[in-house]
Amino acid sequence: MKPDRRALIAASAVTIIAEQGPRALTHRAIDQSLELPAGSTSYYFRTRESLLEATALHIVHRSRSTFDELHERPSDPAALTAEYLDDLLSHRRHELIARYALLLETPRDSALHQLLEGSLFSLEKARPVFETVGVDDPDVSAANFLSLLEGLIFDYCLGSRSRDPHSSETVRQLRIPIDIYLHGVGVL
Template structure:
């Protein structure tokens, strides 16, 4: 079956943003990168805003799909989360970079910004972990946990640890602060 053209366009937009920056994303640039006839991208996404929304939704859907696949494996929350972060860093670096670039470019109060904020991690899906642990305020614990994950991802993707080569040790290294947080919040 032929891949959905909308999905191909959104994936191409991610690559363009990650490699050239958000200002390089135009309908024409997507047409050229996919070797489509001129006007093809604008047929599917009439405005730049529609193209950006499709790009953000592409990241959201991929994140949820991959996380749901990982959740089907028997694993403790720290191991599952570390594997998910490693997948982001190893196989979805362009999505991470595009997300950061778009977060900086979009107005803080826009629907697109909100969509991008929630594109990798879900406070709603993290909350049950903290209900089980029995913390006093699972919403705050989940929010703090997501802040930890965002910091880890940024550091490994664009920060000081981005120069470290990916290895089999990466999952273990990612798991250490996650484990510490989960154990600490449970005993607080």
């Protein structure tokens, strides 16, 4: 069975943005990268905005399905989170880079920017972890936790730790600040 052409186009857009930057993303560039007849991408996504939205939705869908797969395995919140971050860094690096590039390119108040903001981490999924243990303000604790995760991802993907080779130690290293935060607010 052939993969859905819309999904292939969105995945190709992620790769183009990650490798060449957002300005390189054109309908023609995708047609060429997928060896499609000229105009194929335009048939599915008439405007650049619709193409960018499909790209962001692709990142959202992949993040949710990955998290749901990991969540099915019994694990404490720190281990689950560290494994999720490790998956992002080891298997979805292009998506991370594309996300950051697009966040910088889109107006802060746009729907696309908001979609990208929530594409990796969900306040709605984080909040119950803090509610369960009776944290005074679970919304603030969850938001702070997501900020910590965003910082870790950025540092390991594009920051000073991006030069470190990815290894089996990465999960352990990611888990240290996660454990510290979760212990500090009383989750662990």
